[in-house]
Amino acid sequence: MAFLSIERITKTFGTLTTVKGVDLAVERGEFITLLGPSGCGKTTILRMVAGFETPTSGTIRIDGKDVTNLKPHQRNIGMVFQAYALFPNMTVADNIAFGLKVARKSGSEIASRVKEMLELIKLPQVAERYPYQLSGGQQQRVALARALAIKPQILLLDEPLSALDAKIRVSLREEIRAVQRQLGITTIFVTHDQEEALSMSDRVCVMSEGRIEQLGTPFEIYNYPKTRFVASFVGTLNILSGRVSDGAEGRIVVDGQEIVTSRGLNGASTGDALAVALRPEALSIGRANGSSNNLEGTIDEVHFLGSVVRIRVRFKESAVSLDTFNRPNAAPPERGQPITVNFGREDILVLEGAPN
Amino acid sequence: MKQSRLFPWIGFIFGAIYFLVPLIATFEFSLRMQRGIYSFKAYQVVLADPGFQASFSYSALIALATIIVGVALVVPTAYLVQLKLPRLRPVVEFMTLLPLVVPAIVIVFGYLRMYNSSSWLPMTGSARSTDLLLIFAYVTLSLPYMYRSVDTALRTIDIRTLTEAAQSLGSSWPRILIQVILPNIRVGVLSGAFLTFAIVIGEFTMASLLNRPAFGPYMQLIGANRAYEPAALAVIAFAITWACMGLIQLVASFSPGQKR
Numbered sequence: 001m002a003f004l005s006i007e008r009i010t011k012t013f014g015t016l017t018t019v020k021g022v023d024l025a026v027e028r029g030e031f032i033t034l035l036g037p038s039g040c041g042k043t044t045i046l047r048m049v050a051g052f053e054t055p056t057s058g059t060i061r062i063d064g065k066d067v068t069n070l071k072p073h074q075r076n077i078g079m080v081f082q083a084y085a086l087f088p089n090m091t092v093a094d095n096i097a098f099g100l101k102v103a104r105k106s107g108s109e110i111a112s113r114v115k116e117m118l119e120l121i122k123l124p125q126v127a128e129r130y131p132y133q134l135s136g137g138q139q140q141r142v143a144l145a146r147a148l149a150i151k152p153q154i155l156l157l158d159e160p161l162s163a164l165d166a167k168i169r170v171s172l173r174e175e176i177r178a179v180q181r182q183l184g185i186t187t188i189f190v191t192h193d194q195e196e197a198l199s200m201s202d203r204v205c206v207m208s209e210g211r212i213e214q215l216g217t218p219f220e221i222y223n224y225p226k227t228r229f230v231a232s233f234v235g236t237l238n239i240l241s242g243r244v245s246d247g248a249e250g251r252i253v254v255d256g257q258e259i260v261t262s263r264g265l266n267g268a269s270t271g272d273a274l275a276v277a278l279r280p281e282a283l284s285i286g287r288a289n290g291s292s293n294n295l296e297g298t299i300d301e302v303h304f305l306g307s308v309v310r311i312r313v314r315f316k317e318s319a320v321s322l323d324t325f326n327r328p329n330a331a332p333p334e335r336g337q338p339i340t341v342n343f344g345r346e347d348i349l350v351l352e353g354a355p356n
Numbered sequence: 357m358k359q360s361r362l363f364p365w366i367g368f369i370f371g372a373i374y375f376l377v378p379l380i381a382t383f384e385f386s387l388r389m390q391r392g393i394y395s396f397k398a399y400q401v402v403l404a405d406p407g408f409q410a411s412f413s414y415s416a417l418i419a420l421a422t423i424i425v426g427v428a429l430v431v432p433t434a435y436l437v438q439l440k441l442p443r444l445r446p447v448v449e450f451m452t453l454l455p456l457v458v459p460a461i462v463i464v465f466g467y468l469r470m471y472n473s474s475s476w477l478p479m480t481g482s483a484r485s486t487d488l489l490l491i492f493a494y495v496t497l498s499l500p501y502m503y504r505s506v507d508t509a510l511r512t513i514d515i516r517t518l519t520e521a522a523q524s525l526g527s528s529w530p531r532i533l534i535q536v537i538l539p540n541i542r543v544g545v546l547s548g549a550f551l552t553f554a555i556v557i558g559e560f561t562m563a564s565l566l567n568r569p570a571f572g573p574y575m576q577l578i579g580a581n582r583a584y585e586p587a588a589l590a591v592i593a594f595a596i597t598w599a600c601m602g603l604i605q606l607v608a609s610f611s612p613g614q615k616r
């Protein structure tokens with residue numbers, strides 16, 4: 001059985017249901033990320049695990065024990081907040097020691113644990129400083145140390161990096177992951193940054209409007225998105241709307257042009273609307289022969305990004321973006337120019353659910 | 357000087373004259389007890405008066421008790437209202453303002469009706485219980501100032517996240533209040549405390565009607581019967597108030613954990 005198991009939890013605030021029957025099983029030592037747009041219920045789930053909110057229905061189990069109705073201070077869960085939330089009146093050492101003092105540990109034990117934690121976050125020199133004397137990145141590392149000092153069963157992080165600037169964010173996410181691996185602590189990380197989610201996690205849980213859209217490894221989520229939402233939220237996938245012209249052979253008509261998938265479309269009947277996704281890196285310019293698909297369109301937009309030129313090709317209703325390398329000797333692509341885009345049959349991802 | 361600067365300056369000078377001239381005149385008068393020369397004789401007389409010492413220490417003690425009761429009442433209330441019942445905030449704010457609207461004399465007459473020696477709770481029955489009543493009365497009187505200082509201080513920190521951080525570290529409510537919230541609103545609590553002190557030291561109506569030997573009635577007594585001493589007393593009272601204000605500034609600038 002999973003170490004942390006969230007079973008069919010729902011949360012309703014007044015008339016608004018923000019979490020709608022979520023099931024999630026997190027294995028011991030796993031790093032799972034909740035990824036989704038603002039307001040999709042990520043924080044609410046985290047707060048229910050921490051005990052700051054009680055689910056309207058459903059059960060939360062930690063190590064087999066039902067904790068659904070336990071108070072936060074009875075759960076032994078470490079929490080890191082976006083706003084750091086260090087106690088401003090205490091030094092770094094006192095902040096880290098707080099949870100240990102609450103647990104009535106001996107003075108010598110507290111001292112050695114604080115030292116150990118400061119070394120873990122690579123900030124042994126700041127013990128006597130106050131939070132306002134630290135940078136944002138340092139404060140967040142101290143907050144991590146404070147949460148970990150009590151040896152929690154589970155570590156929860158709610159967008160811990162959003163308040164930091166881009167460079168620190170990247171280095172700190174590596175650091176958080178390293179610490180997590182070193183301690184082997186079961187972790188739930190919340191973010192709305194897809195790159196953060198893909199780069200850090202064992203598994204990513206993509207959420208939308210209070211539901212889980214897809215749960216899988218970063219590789220699965222990125223390469224095989226199941227729904228249109230996941231495809232558009234994770235990465236810069238191109239999404240085309242089409243209609244089935246021959247289900248068994250996998251033929252789909254997009255803006256009057258036919259494309260063929262490598263596998264047949266099970267259960268689809270002629271005339272069904274559906275959505276397919278194409279990764280930008282699967283697209284190339286020019287007409288390809290053999291079994292590849294070709295779509296004819298016109299160049300809609302050209303963005304010169306340096307070594308890469310990003311162009312957008314419009315068919316009729318749909319459009320795709322793709323990157324080409326900059327070639328100083330060739331004429332640059334121009335808006336309005338007709339162009340053919342080709343891609344392999346196996347590159348077409350057929351998305352679940354109704355297209356919209 | 358530019359035209360636009362002129363009027364504020366005139367206003368400032370007028371205000372300063374309005375405030376300072378009587379003060380200087382009082383001070384000057386208080387120095388004239390001995391014929392022909394300036395001296396601090398009046399101050400010596402006042403400070404040496406056992407009545408002064410007794411009433412001042414009585415009032416100081418009552419003020420201290422008022423502060424303790426006030427803080428114990430206001431801090432948890434303001435904290436819980438902000439954290440759990442934000443919709444109740446206007447109601448609580450209105451209630452804390454009532455003592456400014458209802459005159460002290462009305463409050464004290466109400467007390468005398470409610471708690472006289474033949475009522476079901478005869479708090480005016482003995483001197484000690486009347487002291488207690490006086491303390492509660494002063495808590496009410498200082499409520500607008502204490503609540504406002506504490507509430508403002510609470511707004512400057514993120515009490516929700518700090519509370520949740522402490523909770524997830526295993527902390528109970530009393531510990532959160534005493535170790536996390538109180539130290540971070542120290543400046544607000546102390547300025548509320550000094551304002552309370554200044555109010556209690558000078559208060560006359562309640563102490564007098566409850567017949568307690570406080571500093572306010574003592575000042576009134578001296579004022580009615582002597583010539584130079586009241587002036588000296590007024591200056592001393594001013595000095596105490598200013599000392600309180602100065603202390604507010606001082607604690608605001610010396611607090612660990614905050615940028616200076």
Ligand SMILES: Nc1ncnc2c1ncn2[C@@H]1O[C@H](COP(=O)(O)OP(=O)(O)OP(=O)(O)O)[C@@H](O)[C@H]1O
Pocket residue numbers: 013016018036037038039040041042043044045192
């Ligand atoms: N205490 C509350 N009372 C009422 N509504 C709430 C409460 N907490 C959250 N909500 C609502 O629940 C929804 C989900 O909120 P939640 O904070 O879980 O989103 P989120 O995914 O964390 O978003 P973000 O990325 O912006 O942090 C929002 O519409 C929010 O307004």
Ligand SMILES: [Mg+2]
Pocket residue numbers: 042043044158
């Ligand atoms: Mg959130």
